[in-house]
Amino acid sequence: MKTFFDAKIEILEINKYQERLGFSGKYHLVKFWLDSGGINSFEVNIWVHSNYPEAEIIKVARTFLNRRLQDFVELTSEDIYTPDEVDA
Numbered sequence: 001m002k003t004f005f006d007a008k009i010e011i012l013e014i015n016k017y018q019e020r021l022g023f024s025g026k027y028h029l030v031k032f033w034l035d036s037g038g039i040n041s042f043e044v045n046i047w048v049h050s051n052y053p054e055a056e057i058i059k060v061a062r063t064f065l066n067r068r069l070q071d072f073v074e075l076t077s078e079d080i081y082t083p084d085e086v087d088a
Contacts, residue, residue: 005037009065012043014057017050026050030061044068 012031020027028048035041046061 007034007036009034011058016054016057020047023047028052028054028057028061030057032061032065 010033012033014031015029017026018029020029027050030046030048032044032046033041034044044065046064048057048060048064052060
C-alpha cells in the first residue's frame with residue numbers, strides 16, 4: 001500500500017476485558033498510534049466488545065478505526081484543492 005508523508009499506524013496496547021463507562025458488558029480497548037509527517041501524532045482508542053473472538057480483536061478494531069478515519073476523509077474533502085493544485 002502506498003502512503004504519503006510516511007504515514008503509519010501502530011498498536012500501542014490492548015487492554016482486555018475492561019469496563020467501559022456507560023456500557024454494560026466487558027470490552028477490549030485497543031490503543032492505536034497514528035503518525036504522519038506534517039501533523040502531530042496522536043492516539044486513538046477503539047473499543048471492541050468482548051463478544052468478538054479474541055483472535056479477531058485487532059481485525060475488528062482496525063475495521064472500526066477505518067470507518068472513523070473514512071468519516072474524517074469525507075469531512076475534510078469538501079471545498080478543497082486537488083493535490084496537483086497544491087503539490088500535496
